Amino acid sequence: MKYKSQKVAYWFFALSMLLLVLQMTYGFIMGFARFGFDNLHEFIPFNTARAVHTNLLVVWLLSGFMGAAYYIIPEEAQRELVNVKLAYVQLISLAIVGVVAVVGFHFNIWEGRKFLEIPRPLDYLVVVNVLLFLGLILTTLFKSKRRTTTSLVLSMGLLFAALLYLPGMLPFDSQVTDSFFRWWVVHLWVEGVWELIMGGILSFLLIKLTGVDREVIEKWLYVIVGLTFLSGVLGTGHHYYYIGVNKIWLVVGGIFSALEPLAFLAMALFAVNMYRKGEKKHPNKLALYWTLGSAILSFVGAGLLGFAHTLPQTNLYTHGTLVTAMHAHLAFWGAYAMIVLAIISYALPNLTGRKLYESSRGRAAFWLSNIGMIGMTVAFGVAGVAQVYLERKFKMDFMVVQKEISIHFVVLILCATMFTTGIVLYIIDFYKHGRPTDEALEINN
Amino acid sequence: MLSKKQARAFFLGGTLVTFLIFIGLTVYSLSAATDQTNRENLTAEVVRGKEIWESNNCMGCHTLLGEGGYYAPELTKVVDRLNQRYDGNGEQVIKSILMSKGPWQPNGRKMVAYGMTEAEATDVVAFFNWIGQIDLNGFGEVVGVDRKISPLSKDKINN
Numbered sequence: 001m002k003y004k005s006q007k008v009a010y011w012f013f014a015l016s017m018l019l020l021v022l023q024m025t026y027g028f029i030m031g032f033a034r035f036g037f038d039n040l041h042e043f044i045p046f047n048t049a050r051a052v053h054t055n056l057l058v059v060w061l062l063s064g065f066m067g068a069a070y071y072i073i074p075e076e077a078q079r080e081l082v083n084v085k086l087a088y089v090q091l092i093s094l095a096i097v098g099v100v101a102v103v104g105f106h107f108n109i110w111e112g113r114k115f116l117e118i119p120r121p122l123d124y125l126v127v128v129n130v131l132l133f134l135g136l137i138l139t140t141l142f143k144s145k146r147r148t149t150t151s152l153v154l155s156m157g158l159l160f161a162a163l164l165y166l167p168g169m170l171p172f173d174s175q176v177t178d179s180f181f182r183w184w185v186v187h188l189w190v191e192g193v194w195e196l197i198m199g200g201i202l203s204f205l206l207i208k209l210t211g212v213d214r215e216v217i218e219k220w221l222y223v224i225v226g227l228t229f230l231s232g233v234l235g236t237g238h239h240y241y242y243i244g245v246n247k248i249w250l251v252v253g254g255i256f257s258a259l260e261p262l263a264f265l266a267m268a269l270f271a272v273n274m275y276r277k278g279e280k281k282h283p284n285k286l287a288l289y290w291t292l293g294s295a296i297l298s299f300v301g302a303g304l305l306g307f308a309h310t311l312p313q314t315n316l317y318t319h320g321t322l323v324t325a326m327h328a329h330l331a332f333w334g335a336y337a338m339i340v341l342a343i344i345s346y347a348l349p350n351l352t353g354r355k356l357y358e359s360s361r362g363r364a365a366f367w368l369s370n371i372g373m374i375g376m377t378v379a380f381g382v383a384g385v386a387q388v389y390l391e392r393k394f395k396m397d398f399m400v401v402q403k404e405i406s407i408h409f410v411v412l413i414l415c416a417t418m419f420t421t422g423i424v425l426y427i428i429d430f431y432k433h434g435r436p437t438d439e440a441l442e443i444n445n
Numbered sequence: 446m447l448s449k450k451q452a453r454a455f456f457l458g459g460t461l462v463t464f465l466i467f468i469g470l471t472v473y474s475l476s477a478a479t480d481q482t483n484r485e486n487l488t489a490e491v492v493r494g495k496e497i498w499e500s501n502n503c504m505g506c507h508t509l510l511g512e513g514g515y516y517a518p519e520l521t522k523v524v525d526r527l528n529q530r531y532d533g534n535g536e537q538v539i540k541s542i543l544m545s546k547g548p549w550q551p552n553g554r555k556m557v558a559y560g561m562t563e564a565e566a567t568d569v570v571a572f573f574n575w576i577g578q579i580d581l582n583g584f585g586e587v588v589g590v591d592r593k594i595s596p597l598s599k600d601k602i603n604n
Contacts, residue, residue, distance in 0.1 A: 033554075034516070041555045046516045047505020105502075112502035114512055149449075173492045175576060176482050177475060179512060219449040226456035233463040234470075242584030243510045244482050246474040250582065256463075316583055320511030320519055392587055398518035399552040 001350045003074040005081035007436040010351050011091055012067030013344045017427050019060035019098065020337075024420055026053040031413045035406040044106065051105045051117040057332060058115070059098040064340030065197050066094070069137050069154060071347045072204050076151035077144035082136060090132045097125050113178065115186050116168045123169050130162040149218035150207070153225060154200025160193040176244040183239040190331075191232040191260065191302070198298070198339050199225050199267070205291045205346055206271060211280025220274075224266050231259035238310040242319050250312045257310035264303030264335075271295035284349060284357045289366050290342035294334060297370070301330025301377070317392045322384035322405075330377040341426065352433045353440035365425035372419025376412055383408035481580035494572025497565055506556070509576060511584060517556065522577050522589040524570065529590050539573065540566040 001007070029040055029049045038046070074081055081087060101118045104110060110117040118126065137155055141147060168185035172178040203221045207214050237253020271292055282288065305327040309318040318324070345362070349355045356362065383405045390401045473479060498504070506517040513519075527535030542549050542556070543566040549556045561569070579585070 030516075036553055038555055045506075045555070045557050047502045047514060047557075050505045050514050050516070051502060108501065110500075110502050112499035112504055114504050114514075117502060117505075149453075173487055173495065174482060174484060175495055175498075175510065175572075176579065178495075179510060180471075180475065215449060219447065219452045222449065222452035222456045223447070226452070226459045229456070229460040230463055233460070233467050236467065237470075240474070242581050243512070244579040244581055246479045246481065247582050248470065248474060252470060316587060319584060320508040320513070320515065320588075322515050325515060399554060402554065403552055 001436070001440045003080045004438060004441065005084045005087070006071050006074050006347075007351060007438075008081070008084055008087045008091065009067040009071035009347060010436040011088070012063050012070060013347070013430070015091065015095055016060045016064040016067065016340060016344075017430055019056050019063065020423065021427070022102075023053055023056035023060060024416075024423065026050075026056070027416065028413070028420075031409055031416060034402075034409040034412075048105050051110060052102050054115055055101060055105075055117055056098070059094070059101075061194075061332075061336050061340060063094060064344070065158065065194075065201075066090075066133055068197075068201050068340065068343045068347075069133075069158060071343065071351075072154060072201070073137050073140055073151055076146070076148045076204070077141050078146050079140065079144050082139045082143060086132060087136055090129060090136070093125070093129050093132075097122055097129060113168075113182055116182060120169070123165075127162075127165065130165070134159055134162055148214070149221060150200055150203045150214075153196050153203070153221060157193045157196025157198075157200060161189055161197070164188050164193060179243050180240065180245060183236055187236045187239055188233070190336075191235060192229060194336060195228045195232070195263070196225050198294075198335055199228070201339050201343050202267070202271060202291065202295060205287065205342055206274045206278075208346065209280070209282045209284065209288050209291060210274050210278025211282070212274045212278050216277075217274060220266075220270050224263060224270060227259075227263040227266055231256050231263055235260045235310075238312075238315065241312050241315055253310070254312045258307065260310075261299065261303030261307045264299040268295045268299040283355070284346060286357045286362045286366065287342055287346035289363070290338055290345050293366065293370060294338035294342055297330065297334030297338060299334070301327065301332075301334040305330055305377070305381075317388050318384070321387045321391070322380055323388060324384070326377055326380035326384050329380060330373065333373045344430070348430065348433045351436040351440055353437055354433045356429060356433060359429060361425050362429050365422045365429060367422070368425065369419050369422025372415050372417070372422055375415030376419060379408050379412040379415055383412075481582075483575070483578050486575055486578065488571065488575075490568050490571035491575040493565075494568035494570070494575075497561070497569050498572060501557075501559060510579075510581065511588075517554070519588045520573060520576070521579075521581070522585060524573050524577055525590045536570050536574075539570055543569055 026049045029044055030046060030053060032038065033041070033046050033049070070081065070087060101122050104119060105117065109119055111119055137158065141151060141155060164185055167181045170181055172181065199221050203217050206212065206217050234252050234256035237249040238257040240249035241253060272295070275288070275292060309315055309323050309327065345357070349357055386405045386408070387401055390396045390404060391398060477484075504513040506514045508515060508519045510521055511519065523539065524535045527538050531538050540563070543559055543561045544563065546558055546560040548558045
């Protein structure tokens with residue numbers, strides 16, 4: 001750690017960990033409900049559990065991204081954050097918005113729009129919160145003489161993520177138009193600007209961990225985010241195939257979605273090549289595991305599994321089935337959850353001064369959570385493909401099919417247990433690092 | 446060899462061009478000339494039905510236009526499907542489920558008892574009817590009464 005104000009990142013990471021645990025808990029509630037154990041239905045019906053599960057994912061990832069920005073920006077800009085107190089205000093308000101939204105979901109207070117369930121009054125608070133965050137980050141950058149590509153790409157991602165939240169707040173009478181603009185937020189976040197954030201964090205970590213020249217890494221960063229936008233923006237079309245808009249999206253979405261894996265492949269090759277080129281042997285191997293793991297699994301989850309069902313001919317049958325859940329789990333895990341866990345693994349020893357990166361617990365956390373998540377993805381995939389054939393091809397009734405495939409959710413729960421064990425070990429490691437301290441200022445990694 | 450400046454130009458130029466095309470296609474596909482939703486039939490009833498749909502987060506379990514929670518049935522074309530199953534009484538069946546004060550649990554999977562009024566249930570049915578008439582580029586047939594089957598197996602049947 002080089003600047004005192006970087007310490008605020010620790011508390012954003014801690015909030016992330018707390019919300020991740022809650023997110024997994026609600027995931028278990030849904031998993032059990034799918035094979036008949038829905039005893040909590042009176043208090044937490046499936047739609048509540050689902051809204052909590054997906055919204056907490058968004059909030060914990062955003063909290064992780066914000067923590068990453070508070071850690072990275074001072075180091076890149078070579079100065080303290082402009083106002084640390086306001087950063088804590090922003091943290092507390094983010095936590096309050098998250099908690100109020102989640103509690104509200106249990107009392108039928110929501111918007112009922114997939115992924116954007118947060119009710120309108122809280123949307124405004126989210127906007128204020130994000131504006132405060134952006135104000136702090138951008139002012140810090142503006143006041144610095146040093147503006148690196150890494151910090152610019154990261155900030156650009158965060159700025160566009162905030163701007164793209166707005167189309168989701170527009171009211172429409174038509175379900176089709178509503179859905180159309182909902183994807184402006186969800187798709188352009190996940191397959192657009194969040195990849196800028198991921199790219200920025202990845203680039204920072206590779207510079208620190210491999211020692212490869214910044215100019216080389218940042219040049220390829222531009223190429224990768226360029227490929228991301230080139231394919232991802234028009235790739236939004238794959239959400240428009242079958243929701244009631246013009247057929248032109250079948251062509252445009254089909255072609256550009258097929259290009260989307262290229263951006264992820266480039267990112268994976270980039271990370272592995274930089275690692276091979278690097279002469280610096282950074283002792284924090286765990287951070288390196290998570291960094292390379294993120295680049296590779298995002299290619300598999302977001303790139304390959306996304307491609308597996310975005311061809312219009314395939315999507316005609318897989319649209320609206322568990323095949324989507326298969327892709328979504330590994331994509332979010334690989335691209336975003338792992339990159340947040342990577343920056344935490346890198347930053348924690350520097351913030352606290354405790355170098356726990358040789359622990360077998362940390363390695364077990366990495367392998368258990370990854371193998372668990374891959375198992376969950378396979379379980380969703382098998383259930384999804386069986387659903388497609390039975391329901392869509394053999395015309396069986398939805399609920400009859402759900403009974404047929406319920407066994408796969410037992411497998412899902414088993415794999416989720418392995419995943420959870422990994423995450424719990426990660427959090428134990430987090431806790432063992434202790435609090436951030438000024439004494440860690442002397443440690444420069 | 447590619448320079449950093451060229452890489453930046455590729456990123457900024459590519460993003461700008463694709464985003465402009467995206468905006469153009471958005472305007473095109475939402476214009477009245479290419480409408481596939483019968484927007485003239487978007488009555489006050491349908492809009493109220495959509496509000497009820499959203500305020501109860503029905504999408505958290507069901508899917509509509511293929512979007513939702515994958516926990517409960519797809520509701521695009523639901524009126525047609527239930528009409529076929531219940532001798533043309535599809536709308537009545539939906540209303541009775543929505544108005545029920547007791548839980549509805551087909552095959553043991555529970556649905557929240559919403560206890561809606563007749564007027565509310567009628568609005569939701571109007572919303573489903575409007576959704577059911579949208580041209581979904583083939584998806585309507587996949588989830589509708591006459592479900593399409595895989596083109597490959599179709600060939601086999603024909604041969």
